[in-house]
Amino acid sequence: MQMVASVIALGALQIGCGKKEGADAGGANRNAANAAEWKVGAYLSLSGDDTAFGTDSKEGIELAVDEINKGGGPKGKPLKVLYEDDKSKPEEATNKVLQLIDRDGVIAVIGEVASARSRAGGIVANKKKVPMITPSSTHPDVTKDRPFVFRACFTDDVQGRMGARFVVTDLGKKKIALLFASDDLYSSGLATEFREEAKKLGAEIVIEKKFLKKETNFTTYINEIKAASPEIIYAPIYYNAMAPIARQAKAAGVPGSMFMGGDGWDALELVRDAGEEMEGAYFTSHFAPDVPWQNSQDFVAKYKARYGGRNPSAIAAMAYDATRLLGDAIGRAKTDTPEGVRDAIAETKGFQGATGTINIDAERNADKPIVIVQIKDKQFHFHSAVGGQVPPK
Amino acid sequence: MKTAHPTRKPPSTALGAPLLEVHDLAVAYGGIRALKRVSLEVRCGEIVAMIGANGAGKTTTLKTIMRLLPIAAGRISYDGQDLAGVATEEVVARGVSLVPEGRAIFVNLTVRENLELGAWNHKDQRTIQETLEDVVKLFPRLGERMKQEGGTLSGGEQQMLAIGRALMARPAMLLLDEPSLGIAPRLVADIFEAVALVAASGTTILLVEQNTRLALKYSTRAYVLRTGEIAMSGSSKELANNEEIRAAYLGG
């Protein structure tokens, strides 16, 4: 955390220094009412560790932009998205958002997937008073106390709580084991929210095992958990750790149907590499290609048509929603300024997205249904939706 | 000791003709010019001594002949062939072995393993065994300690091991760097007698020794090295009687 704090301080310093010059340049370029198009910036991990996230997001954004511009665009002007690659690094996110705002004069910013980068970018956008919307960063801190930063997804704490509700209420499991990475904010954050909610609902946490996120040998953990005989194991971790866990669990005689996870599982690699071992497992997520809602199915059809028949990932769906939500807000904005767009995003109610009906709440987070996905026959299947406002079928 | 030390490949140089020739050799060592201009020759069958004070460049000369140090200028030739661009391993293969200063034995290897490594270039087990027997005849103490680790030997025994190990290569020419350094006086004589025996069996020797009296006693000719240059040379007898040498190195 110390590290993060110092990065933030540095970022703030940079903004302070660049402000005068930047403000002048920005003034010259800023989207004015008489400009021919709406310039929007998108900073994404188009290279580096999370390239897949960045390219999926870009596909979703492009699909949304096509759709928005087909009808002439908000207020009759087309949307133009300027893409910047943050190389999967938070410090690059800071630079790219600064560039998009000061050099290109964008009216709003879209990005990122990883919370660490969204947080870095959000600090800049907020300071510069340009609205930013992250499609898929779930860490609570990203939008906290930053009036210009929004998200088109739910937060980790909501996800953890909803996961607990599903396990205890819907599945009726009362003896629960926790297995999570203690040195990963996402993992430990979900585990904390889940634990509290599950206890509130009358369930018992029979055992809790923490590991380091780079761990690969889980046999000892699994044996110990097995000995505590829980009914279900909540494992809110990323898919890359889940595949070895599932394999080793199966070897120890713990079936996949004993596991419950979070949106970190949402990667096709998981079912490809450990689909058999994960048979029957559930996880909370944002989207599944077979979500039965009309908007979702329309999106899947359009995506498949444009991208060679591939099913969209949840990341692509959320980027699509965030972009359309932004387009909608620009159209509704009372003034054609970043502030006007900000206010319009904040007032979003009942927006019909591919990932469900989105209401932006007072904390600038999306209030929307959480999708419970089940792994069956090595595929992700929509099981049910919890919370939020479930859209019509 | 009649077969003591047949060389593997006898040099083509005739007895009495120059086997090792060093011409105007200059060597720079970590930025310092350690040798300025050194010329010397060792004829086949001779024992030649190199004497001089600490830092005169004696060890540098030997290491450069072994091609452990780069030549800055000048020329070294052995058995009629230039050694410029020849690797240390190749110099050894051609028949020159060095017993380094401080002995440099392999402390965690047994005496036997040390000796066997000396015969690295010989793959014939019988030759190795015969040479080993000769070395043990020369230094019976080593025979008693074959299974001991090199590091457990006394200083004198380690020196015997270092010489024995060099002899295992069956060199035509042996370079010795300070064989008496840090050794009990009783053993020093033994070692020099053994060296004399090795020479008698046909091995040419270049000896670097601080103990000038000993060096001149056992050698036929000698060079005096002073601050990287040859200051004097001549037969060992002449030098032993030279006023200047007596004053400077023999303590009057």
Added chain:
Amino acid sequence: MMEILSALITGIAQGSMIALIALGYTMVYGILKLINFAHSEVFMMGAFIGLFAITALGGTQAPLLAGVGGTLCAMAFAGVLGVVVERVAYAPLRGRGRGLSNTRITPLVTALGMSVLLQNLAQLLFTARYRNYPQLLPIEHTRKVIFVTAVLVMIGLELFVKRTWMGKAMRAISMNAEAARLMGVKTSRVIAITFVTGSMLAALGAVLFCLDQSPVYPTAGVVIGTRAFVAAVIGGIGNITGAMLGGLLIGVIGELTKLTPYSGLQDVLVFAALIAVLLVRPTGLLGKPGTEKV
């Protein structure tokens, strides 16, 4: 009680794998007094090649052929890579700057640079995606294979180092490289063979490791590489039996830690063990002070 026993067994399997990788660090250090930071990247590259070879050879359709063939391919590739790293990055530095104070720091920095370079190269060639090996064997059998392989390798290596000419030359160089050259030992060849051996063992460890538990990705070598390095130091760097002992120790400590509520502090405990051992025995459990003196 059952859990402790099973943790011990898991720890021994884990430790023997760490030991396989620790051997590469210890052998290179023994000879060159160089910490070859690129070793963990040779491990990672070996894991990638192993995966590709196993897939190409039919994967789960022909588990024996794919497993053995894939391992051999990975080992051959890693052996070549190890020598290339040595020839490109380390060999040119040897003998230069003789007598200058930075003769040990320069190769160390080069080793770090090589490590980063290989990681980035892997990312460029293979992308940052996590890839899992196909399951050729049930995990419980894989672990038996790991243990048996590690024991055989240790015995083989011990015999190689103690009994063969090449092994004796390696030990000689580690004690006094200049003296070894004076025996006629071609040190550059011995160094190359050392890198080949260490790298091949790393690849063997990598394939077993990935078959058993880990996906492969460009930074996959870092964690196990660090543990292996610690194991080599605990055992006494430069000492082959020490590497085995250190590996087993790290493996067992790691697994036992997982039984406690402090499993999140596993690395802390591993490094605490390292410091404790070094405080009592600065040269490691089996390290001899003599070997370091040159």
